[in-house]
Amino acid sequence: MYQPIIGLEIHLQPKTKSKMFCGCDAAYFGSKPNTHTCPVCLGLPGALPVPNREAIEKCIKLALALNCTISEESKFDRKNYFYPDLPKGYQISQYDEPIGRGGFVEADVDRDAKRFRITRVHAEEDTGKSLHQGDKTLLDFNKSGVPLLEIVTEPDFTSSEEVEAFAKRLRQIVRYCGISDADMEKGQMRFELNISLSQHANELPDYKIEVKNIGSISVLKRVIEFEIKRQSGLLEKGEKLTQETRGLKDMTGETLSQRTKETSADYRYFPEPDIPKMVFDSGLIEKIKAEIPELPQEKKWRYVDEYKLDPDTVEVLVANRSLLAFFDEMAKGNNELIVEATKWLVGDLRRLTKAHGVKLEDSKVKPEHLIELVSLLNEGKIKSAIAKEVLTKVFETGKSPIDIVEEYSMTVIENSDELEEVVKKVIDANPKIVDDYKKNPNAAQFLLGQVMKETKGQADPLVVKELLGEILE
Protein backbone atom coordinates (compact mmCIF):
# COMPACT_ATOMS: atom_id res chain seq x y z
CA MET A 1 0.00 0.00 0.00
CA TYR A 2 1.12 3.49 -0.82
CA GLN A 3 0.74 6.43 1.54
CA PRO A 4 -0.08 9.73 -0.19
CA ILE A 5 1.92 12.71 1.03
CA ILE A 6 0.29 15.99 0.08
CA GLY A 7 1.20 19.64 0.60
CA LEU A 8 -0.66 22.74 -0.57
CA GLU A 9 0.00 26.28 -1.66
CA ILE A 10 -2.98 28.57 -1.62
CA HIS A 11 -3.27 31.96 -3.29
CA LEU A 12 -5.86 34.36 -1.96
CA GLN A 13 -6.85 37.73 -3.31
CA PRO A 14 -7.35 39.99 -0.28
CA LYS A 15 -10.16 42.55 -0.30
CA THR A 16 -8.34 45.80 -1.14
CA LYS A 17 -9.29 48.89 -3.08
CA SER A 18 -6.08 49.09 -5.08
CA LYS A 19 -3.41 46.78 -6.44
CA MET A 20 -0.32 45.64 -4.51
CA PHE A 21 2.16 48.33 -5.66
CA CYS A 22 0.11 50.94 -7.54
CA GLY A 23 -3.18 52.81 -7.29
CA CYS A 24 -5.06 50.84 -9.96
CA ASP A 25 -8.47 49.45 -8.96
CA ALA A 26 -7.97 45.85 -7.81
CA ALA A 27 -11.56 44.83 -8.67
CA TYR A 28 -10.63 43.82 -12.20
CA PHE A 29 -12.86 40.77 -12.63
CA GLY A 30 -15.10 41.09 -15.69
CA SER A 31 -13.61 44.47 -16.76
CA LYS A 32 -12.61 45.32 -20.33
CA PRO A 33 -9.01 44.09 -20.91
CA ASN A 34 -6.17 46.48 -20.02
CA THR A 35 -8.41 49.11 -18.42
CA HIS A 36 -6.98 48.63 -14.89
CA THR A 37 -3.36 49.43 -15.70
CA CYS A 38 -0.67 52.06 -15.14
CA PRO A 39 3.11 52.30 -15.69
CA VAL A 40 3.79 50.37 -12.44
CA CYS A 41 1.65 47.29 -13.15
CA LEU A 42 2.62 47.35 -16.84
CA GLY A 43 6.27 47.16 -15.77
CA LEU A 44 7.31 50.28 -17.69
CA PRO A 45 10.89 51.47 -17.10
CA GLY A 46 11.35 53.89 -14.24
CA ALA A 47 8.02 53.17 -12.53
CA LEU A 48 8.40 52.57 -8.79
CA PRO A 49 6.33 50.23 -6.60
CA VAL A 50 4.72 51.44 -3.36
CA PRO A 51 3.41 48.64 -1.09
CA ASN A 52 -0.31 48.57 -0.30
CA ARG A 53 -0.72 48.99 3.46
CA GLU A 54 -4.17 47.36 3.46
CA ALA A 55 -2.85 44.23 1.71
CA ILE A 56 0.03 43.92 4.14
CA GLU A 57 -2.23 44.35 7.17
CA LYS A 58 -4.56 41.70 5.76
CA CYS A 59 -1.55 39.42 5.33
CA ILE A 60 -0.64 39.95 9.00
CA LYS A 61 -4.25 39.24 9.96
CA LEU A 62 -4.25 36.05 7.91
CA ALA A 63 -0.98 34.89 9.44
CA LEU A 64 -2.35 35.57 12.95
CA ALA A 65 -5.64 33.77 12.20
CA LEU A 66 -3.56 30.78 11.07
CA ASN A 67 -1.62 30.83 14.36
CA CYS A 68 1.65 31.97 12.76
CA THR A 69 4.41 33.97 14.37
CA ILE A 70 4.72 37.41 12.78
CA SER A 71 8.22 38.40 11.71
CA GLU A 72 9.36 41.63 13.32
CA GLU A 73 11.02 42.51 10.04
CA SER A 74 9.98 41.45 6.60
CA LYS A 75 11.02 42.35 3.06
CA PHE A 76 10.04 41.89 -0.55
CA ASP A 77 12.17 40.00 -3.07
CA ARG A 78 12.27 39.67 -6.83
CA LYS A 79 11.45 36.25 -8.19
CA ASN A 80 12.94 36.25 -11.67
CA TYR A 81 11.41 34.31 -14.51
CA PHE A 82 10.23 35.00 -18.02
CA TYR A 83 6.59 34.85 -18.90
CA PRO A 84 4.72 36.93 -21.50
CA ASP A 85 2.18 38.09 -18.90
CA LEU A 86 4.92 39.13 -16.47
CA PRO A 87 6.12 42.35 -18.10
CA LYS A 88 8.90 43.18 -15.58
CA GLY A 89 10.54 39.76 -16.03
CA TYR A 90 10.18 39.23 -12.31
CA GLN A 91 7.42 38.98 -9.76
CA ILE A 92 7.66 40.88 -6.47
CA SER A 93 7.20 38.27 -3.78
CA GLN A 94 8.76 37.34 -0.45
CA TYR A 95 11.54 34.78 -0.14
CA ASP A 96 13.43 34.36 3.13
CA GLU A 97 11.59 36.87 5.32
CA PRO A 98 7.88 36.13 4.91
CA ILE A 99 5.35 38.01 7.08
CA GLY A 100 4.26 34.90 9.00
CA ARG A 101 5.77 31.52 9.83
CA GLY A 102 5.00 28.30 11.64
CA GLY A 103 1.22 28.18 12.18
CA PHE A 104 -1.56 25.64 11.92
CA VAL A 105 -5.20 25.17 10.96
CA GLU A 106 -7.46 22.76 12.76
CA ALA A 107 -10.26 21.04 10.82
CA ASP A 108 -12.47 18.02 11.49
CA VAL A 109 -12.06 14.85 9.47
CA ASP A 110 -14.58 12.11 10.29
CA ARG A 111 -15.52 14.12 13.39
CA ASP A 112 -11.93 14.14 14.68
CA ALA A 113 -10.08 17.43 14.95
CA LYS A 114 -6.82 17.33 12.98
CA ARG A 115 -4.10 19.91 12.95
CA PHE A 116 -2.45 20.82 9.63
CA ARG A 117 0.75 22.83 9.88
CA ILE A 118 1.33 26.08 8.01
CA THR A 119 4.91 26.70 6.90
CA ARG A 120 4.58 30.34 5.92
CA VAL A 121 2.28 33.17 4.85
CA HIS A 122 3.52 35.94 2.58
CA ALA A 123 2.35 38.77 0.31
CA GLU A 124 3.07 39.10 -3.41
CA GLU A 125 1.62 40.36 -6.68
CA ASP A 126 -0.36 38.49 -9.31
CA THR A 127 0.66 38.24 -12.98
CA GLY A 128 -1.34 39.29 -16.04
CA LYS A 129 -3.36 36.90 -18.12
CA SER A 130 -2.61 35.27 -21.48
CA LEU A 131 -5.59 34.48 -23.69
CA HIS A 132 -4.88 32.05 -26.50
CA GLN A 133 -7.00 32.54 -29.61
CA GLY A 134 -6.10 30.25 -32.50
CA ASP A 135 -2.45 30.97 -33.35
CA LYS A 136 -2.51 34.32 -31.50
CA THR A 137 -1.96 35.09 -27.84
CA LEU A 138 -3.61 38.18 -26.32
CA LEU A 139 -2.37 39.76 -23.11
CA ASP A 140 -4.61 41.34 -20.47
CA PHE A 141 -2.75 43.17 -17.69
CA ASN A 142 -5.78 43.95 -15.49
CA LYS A 143 -4.74 41.15 -13.12
CA SER A 144 -1.07 42.20 -13.20
CA GLY A 145 -0.07 43.54 -9.79
CA VAL A 146 -3.26 42.50 -7.99
CA PRO A 147 -2.39 41.63 -4.36
CA LEU A 148 -2.05 37.98 -3.44
CA LEU A 149 -1.55 36.31 -0.09
CA GLU A 150 0.22 32.98 -0.33
CA ILE A 151 -0.13 30.24 2.25
CA VAL A 152 2.24 27.27 2.16
CA THR A 153 1.45 24.16 4.21
CA GLU A 154 3.66 21.35 5.44
CA PRO A 155 3.07 18.02 3.61
CA ASP A 156 0.62 16.99 6.33
CA PHE A 157 -2.27 15.66 4.25
CA THR A 158 -2.74 11.99 3.47
CA SER A 159 -6.10 11.96 1.68
CA SER A 160 -8.43 14.08 -0.44
CA GLU A 161 -10.88 14.19 2.52
CA GLU A 162 -8.27 15.87 4.71
CA VAL A 163 -7.46 18.39 2.00
CA GLU A 164 -11.15 19.15 1.53
CA ALA A 165 -11.76 19.66 5.25
CA PHE A 166 -8.73 21.97 5.47
CA ALA A 167 -9.61 23.97 2.34
CA LYS A 168 -13.17 24.56 3.51
CA ARG A 169 -12.04 25.61 6.98
CA LEU A 170 -9.44 27.96 5.51
CA ARG A 171 -12.04 29.54 3.23
CA GLN A 172 -14.33 30.09 6.25
CA ILE A 173 -11.49 31.64 8.26
CA VAL A 174 -10.64 34.22 5.61
CA ARG A 175 -14.32 35.08 5.20
CA TYR A 176 -14.95 35.36 8.95
CA CYS A 177 -11.97 37.71 9.23
CA GLY A 178 -12.99 39.82 6.20
CA ILE A 179 -9.59 39.12 4.60
CA SER A 180 -10.99 37.88 1.30
CA ASP A 181 -14.34 36.88 -0.18
CA ALA A 182 -12.49 33.80 -1.48
CA ASP A 183 -14.90 33.67 -4.42
CA MET A 184 -13.42 30.84 -6.45
CA GLU A 185 -15.38 31.68 -9.58
CA LYS A 186 -13.57 35.01 -9.63
CA GLY A 187 -10.21 33.32 -9.02
CA GLN A 188 -9.92 34.81 -5.51
CA MET A 189 -8.80 31.48 -4.03
CA ARG A 190 -6.57 29.10 -6.03
CA PHE A 191 -4.70 25.98 -5.11
CA GLU A 192 -1.40 24.38 -6.00
CA LEU A 193 -0.80 20.87 -4.94
CA ASN A 194 2.27 18.74 -4.49
CA ILE A 195 1.70 15.07 -4.13
CA SER A 196 3.83 11.96 -3.98
CA LEU A 197 3.39 8.41 -2.74
CA SER A 198 5.49 6.84 -0.06
CA GLN A 199 6.03 3.07 -0.10
CA HIS A 200 7.11 2.77 3.51
CA ALA A 201 5.67 4.43 6.57
CA ASN A 202 7.44 7.64 7.63
CA GLU A 203 9.63 7.70 4.55
CA LEU A 204 9.51 10.78 2.33
CA PRO A 205 9.58 9.93 -1.39
CA ASP A 206 12.40 11.44 -3.49
CA TYR A 207 10.06 13.13 -5.96
CA LYS A 208 7.15 15.57 -5.92
CA ILE A 209 4.49 16.10 -8.55
CA GLU A 210 3.15 19.64 -8.66
CA VAL A 211 -0.24 20.58 -10.06
CA LYS A 212 -0.91 24.31 -10.48
CA ASN A 213 -3.91 26.58 -10.89
CA ILE A 214 -6.73 24.58 -9.40
CA GLY A 215 -9.74 26.85 -8.99
CA SER A 216 -12.20 24.75 -7.01
CA ILE A 217 -12.22 22.43 -4.02
CA SER A 218 -14.09 19.68 -5.88
CA VAL A 219 -11.54 19.72 -8.73
CA LEU A 220 -8.76 19.70 -6.14
CA LYS A 221 -10.22 16.51 -4.68
CA ARG A 222 -10.51 14.92 -8.11
CA VAL A 223 -6.90 15.80 -8.97
CA ILE A 224 -5.69 14.10 -5.78
CA GLU A 225 -7.68 10.97 -6.54
CA PHE A 226 -6.45 10.95 -10.14
CA GLU A 227 -2.82 11.40 -9.11
CA ILE A 228 -2.97 8.67 -6.46
CA LYS A 229 -4.24 6.25 -9.11
CA ARG A 230 -1.78 7.39 -11.78
CA GLN A 231 1.28 7.37 -9.54
CA SER A 232 0.50 4.06 -7.85
CA GLY A 233 -0.05 2.49 -11.30
CA LEU A 234 3.41 3.62 -12.40
CA LEU A 235 5.10 2.58 -9.15
CA GLU A 236 3.49 -0.87 -9.39
CA LYS A 237 5.00 -1.27 -12.84
CA GLY A 238 8.37 -0.56 -11.25
CA GLU A 239 8.75 2.86 -12.87
CA LYS A 240 10.66 5.63 -11.17
CA LEU A 241 8.82 8.92 -10.74
CA THR A 242 10.66 12.23 -11.01
CA GLN A 243 10.02 15.85 -10.12
CA GLU A 244 7.44 17.29 -12.50
CA THR A 245 4.85 20.06 -12.91
CA ARG A 246 1.55 18.94 -14.35
CA GLY A 247 -1.41 20.95 -15.57
CA LEU A 248 -5.12 20.28 -15.48
CA LYS A 249 -6.46 18.66 -18.63
CA ASP A 250 -10.04 19.56 -17.73
CA MET A 251 -12.34 19.67 -14.74
CA THR A 252 -12.34 15.86 -14.34
CA GLY A 253 -9.12 16.10 -12.35
CA GLU A 254 -6.98 14.47 -15.06
CA THR A 255 -3.49 16.01 -15.34
CA LEU A 256 -0.91 16.34 -18.13
CA SER A 257 2.84 16.77 -17.90
CA GLN A 258 4.00 20.35 -18.50
CA ARG A 259 7.62 20.65 -17.51
CA THR A 260 10.15 19.52 -15.00
CA LYS A 261 10.03 21.58 -11.86
CA GLU A 262 12.23 24.61 -11.29
CA THR A 263 14.10 24.90 -8.05
CA SER A 264 14.32 28.16 -6.13
CA ALA A 265 17.87 28.61 -7.53
CA ASP A 266 16.33 28.95 -11.00
CA TYR A 267 14.38 32.00 -9.84
CA ARG A 268 17.53 33.87 -8.72
CA TYR A 269 15.65 35.52 -5.84
CA PHE A 270 17.17 38.76 -4.62
CA PRO A 271 15.94 41.58 -2.37
CA GLU A 272 13.69 44.12 -4.11
CA PRO A 273 15.87 47.26 -4.15
CA ASP A 274 12.94 49.67 -4.67
CA ILE A 275 11.06 48.78 -1.46
CA PRO A 276 12.52 49.31 2.02
CA LYS A 277 12.33 46.65 4.69
CA MET A 278 9.08 46.52 6.67
CA VAL A 279 9.18 46.65 10.45
CA PHE A 280 6.02 45.68 12.36
CA ASP A 281 5.72 47.00 15.88
CA SER A 282 3.85 45.06 18.53
CA GLY A 283 1.16 47.76 18.79
CA LEU A 284 0.13 47.18 15.17
CA ILE A 285 0.14 43.41 15.60
CA GLU A 286 -1.98 43.65 18.78
CA LYS A 287 -4.43 45.98 17.04
CA ILE A 288 -4.86 43.53 14.16
CA LYS A 289 -5.14 40.57 16.52
CA ALA A 290 -7.99 42.28 18.34
CA GLU A 291 -9.95 42.47 15.07
CA ILE A 292 -10.00 38.69 14.61
CA PRO A 293 -13.44 37.30 15.53
CA GLU A 294 -14.17 33.87 16.96
CA LEU A 295 -13.05 31.45 14.24
CA PRO A 296 -15.19 28.62 12.83
CA GLN A 297 -13.47 25.65 14.49
CA GLU A 298 -13.63 27.28 17.91
CA LYS A 299 -17.21 28.42 17.34
CA LYS A 300 -18.27 24.96 16.19
CA TRP A 301 -17.11 23.16 19.31
CA ARG A 302 -18.40 25.91 21.59
CA TYR A 303 -21.88 25.55 20.05
CA VAL A 304 -21.75 21.76 20.35
CA ASP A 305 -20.90 22.21 24.00
CA GLU A 306 -23.18 25.09 24.84
CA TYR A 307 -26.34 24.07 22.96
CA LYS A 308 -25.80 20.27 22.99
CA LEU A 309 -26.05 20.21 19.21
CA ASP A 310 -24.77 17.48 16.97
CA PRO A 311 -21.33 18.37 15.45
CA ASP A 312 -22.41 17.70 11.86
CA THR A 313 -25.34 20.10 12.25
CA VAL A 314 -23.06 22.81 13.66
CA GLU A 315 -20.65 22.26 10.77
CA VAL A 316 -23.53 23.18 8.43
CA LEU A 317 -24.17 26.32 10.52
CA VAL A 318 -20.59 27.58 10.68
CA ALA A 319 -20.18 27.07 6.94
CA ASN A 320 -23.08 29.36 6.09
CA ARG A 321 -23.25 32.93 7.31
CA SER A 322 -27.01 33.39 6.90
CA LEU A 323 -27.81 30.12 8.68
CA LEU A 324 -25.46 31.13 11.46
CA ALA A 325 -27.04 34.57 11.87
CA PHE A 326 -30.52 33.00 11.90
CA PHE A 327 -29.39 30.48 14.49
CA ASP A 328 -27.79 33.13 16.72
CA GLU A 329 -31.03 35.11 16.69
CA MET A 330 -33.04 31.99 17.48
CA ALA A 331 -30.72 30.95 20.30
CA LYS A 332 -31.24 34.19 22.26
CA GLY A 333 -32.87 32.98 25.47
CA ASN A 334 -34.21 29.77 23.94
CA ASN A 335 -31.77 27.10 25.05
CA GLU A 336 -34.44 24.48 25.70
CA LEU A 337 -36.02 24.51 22.28
CA ILE A 338 -32.89 25.24 20.30
CA VAL A 339 -31.95 21.66 19.38
CA GLU A 340 -35.36 20.97 17.84
CA ALA A 341 -35.63 24.41 16.25
CA THR A 342 -32.18 23.94 14.67
CA LYS A 343 -33.33 20.69 13.06
CA TRP A 344 -36.17 22.65 11.41
CA LEU A 345 -33.72 25.36 10.36
CA VAL A 346 -31.12 23.15 8.65
CA GLY A 347 -33.79 20.70 7.43
CA ASP A 348 -37.20 21.89 6.28
CA LEU A 349 -36.62 25.64 6.22
CA ARG A 350 -33.38 25.33 4.25
CA ARG A 351 -35.13 23.00 1.79
CA LEU A 352 -38.01 25.46 1.37
CA THR A 353 -35.75 28.45 0.73
CA LYS A 354 -33.64 26.46 -1.74
CA ALA A 355 -36.67 25.11 -3.59
CA HIS A 356 -38.09 28.62 -4.00
CA GLY A 357 -34.76 30.31 -4.68
CA VAL A 358 -35.24 32.63 -1.69
CA LYS A 359 -32.33 33.76 0.47
CA LEU A 360 -32.81 32.85 4.11
CA GLU A 361 -32.39 36.48 5.16
CA ASP A 362 -35.19 37.49 2.76
CA SER A 363 -37.50 34.66 3.83
CA LYS A 364 -40.76 35.49 5.63
CA VAL A 365 -39.93 32.86 8.24
CA LYS A 366 -38.30 34.56 11.21
CA PRO A 367 -36.24 32.96 13.99
CA GLU A 368 -39.09 33.38 16.51
CA HIS A 369 -41.42 31.49 14.15
CA LEU A 370 -39.35 28.30 14.38
CA ILE A 371 -39.26 28.57 18.16
CA GLU A 372 -43.06 28.98 18.20
CA LEU A 373 -43.49 25.99 15.87
CA VAL A 374 -41.39 23.79 18.14
CA SER A 375 -43.36 25.01 21.19
CA LEU A 376 -46.64 24.01 19.52
CA LEU A 377 -45.18 20.56 18.82
CA ASN A 378 -43.82 20.15 22.33
CA GLU A 379 -47.13 21.12 23.89
CA GLY A 380 -48.84 18.48 21.74
CA LYS A 381 -51.01 21.10 20.02
CA ILE A 382 -49.94 19.92 16.56
CA LYS A 383 -48.42 16.74 15.11
CA SER A 384 -45.18 16.77 13.14
CA ALA A 385 -46.88 16.07 9.79
CA ILE A 386 -49.01 19.17 10.38
CA ALA A 387 -46.00 21.17 11.54
CA LYS A 388 -44.44 20.82 8.08
CA GLU A 389 -47.60 22.23 6.56
CA VAL A 390 -47.65 25.06 9.11
CA LEU A 391 -44.07 25.97 8.22
CA THR A 392 -44.90 26.04 4.51
CA LYS A 393 -47.79 28.44 5.23
CA VAL A 394 -45.56 30.66 7.41
CA PHE A 395 -43.05 30.66 4.55
CA GLU A 396 -45.76 31.75 2.10
CA THR A 397 -47.54 34.33 4.27
CA GLY A 398 -45.18 35.46 7.03
CA LYS A 399 -47.99 34.86 9.58
CA SER A 400 -47.00 33.30 12.88
CA PRO A 401 -47.42 29.53 13.39
CA ILE A 402 -50.03 30.15 16.13
CA ASP A 403 -52.10 32.28 13.74
CA ILE A 404 -51.78 29.70 10.95
CA VAL A 405 -52.85 26.84 13.21
CA GLU A 406 -55.89 28.83 14.32
CA GLU A 407 -56.81 30.08 10.88
CA TYR A 408 -56.74 26.59 9.35
CA SER A 409 -57.95 24.70 12.49
CA MET A 410 -54.90 22.50 12.45
CA THR A 411 -54.69 21.58 16.12
CA VAL A 412 -54.85 17.97 17.26
CA ILE A 413 -58.45 16.61 17.49
CA GLU A 414 -58.94 16.18 21.19
CA ASN A 415 -62.67 15.65 21.12
CA SER A 416 -63.05 11.85 21.19
CA ASP A 417 -66.67 11.86 19.96
CA GLU A 418 -65.59 13.66 16.82
CA LEU A 419 -62.76 11.20 16.33
CA GLU A 420 -64.97 8.18 17.02
CA GLU A 421 -67.29 9.29 14.26
CA VAL A 422 -64.44 9.40 11.76
CA VAL A 423 -63.21 5.95 12.85
CA LYS A 424 -66.71 4.49 12.43
CA LYS A 425 -67.03 6.09 9.01
CA VAL A 426 -63.73 4.54 7.88
CA ILE A 427 -64.76 1.11 9.21
CA ASP A 428 -68.09 1.27 7.38
CA ALA A 429 -66.39 2.28 4.15
CA ASN A 430 -63.92 -0.65 4.24
CA PRO A 431 -65.83 -3.89 4.96
CA LYS A 432 -63.27 -6.04 3.14
CA ILE A 433 -60.38 -4.76 5.25
CA VAL A 434 -62.44 -5.32 8.39
CA ASP A 435 -62.91 -8.96 7.27
CA ASP A 436 -59.15 -9.30 6.72
CA TYR A 437 -58.56 -7.86 10.16
CA LYS A 438 -60.18 -10.87 11.76
CA LYS A 439 -57.51 -13.13 10.19
CA ASN A 440 -54.67 -10.62 10.22
CA PRO A 441 -54.60 -7.84 12.85
CA ASN A 442 -52.02 -5.98 10.74
CA ALA A 443 -54.83 -4.83 8.48
CA ALA A 444 -55.63 -2.24 11.16
CA GLN A 445 -52.60 -0.31 9.87
CA PHE A 446 -54.51 0.50 6.69
CA LEU A 447 -57.55 1.69 8.62
CA LEU A 448 -55.33 3.85 10.81
CA GLY A 449 -53.85 5.40 7.66
CA GLN A 450 -57.34 6.16 6.38
CA VAL A 451 -58.33 7.86 9.63
CA MET A 452 -55.15 9.98 9.60
CA LYS A 453 -55.94 10.94 6.02
CA GLU A 454 -59.55 11.85 6.88
CA THR A 455 -58.36 14.01 9.78
CA LYS A 456 -55.53 15.54 7.72
CA GLY A 457 -53.01 14.25 10.24
CA GLN A 458 -54.66 16.05 13.13
CA ALA A 459 -55.54 12.90 15.08
CA ASP A 460 -53.25 11.31 17.62
CA PRO A 461 -52.36 7.92 16.07
CA LEU A 462 -52.19 6.21 19.48
CA VAL A 463 -55.73 7.30 20.33
CA VAL A 464 -56.96 6.19 16.88
CA LYS A 465 -55.34 2.76 17.34
CA GLU A 466 -57.08 2.35 20.65
CA LEU A 467 -60.45 3.40 19.19
CA LEU A 468 -60.06 1.04 16.23
CA GLY A 469 -59.29 -1.83 18.61
CA GLU A 470 -62.32 -1.08 20.78
CA ILE A 471 -64.77 -0.75 17.87
CA LEU A 472 -63.51 -3.76 15.92
CA GLU A 473 -63.44 -6.21 18.86
Ligand SMILES: [Zn+2]
Ligand atom coordinates in the same frame (compact mmCIF):
# COMPACT_ATOMS: atom_id res chain seq x y z
ZN1 LIG B 1 -1.31 49.92 -11.88
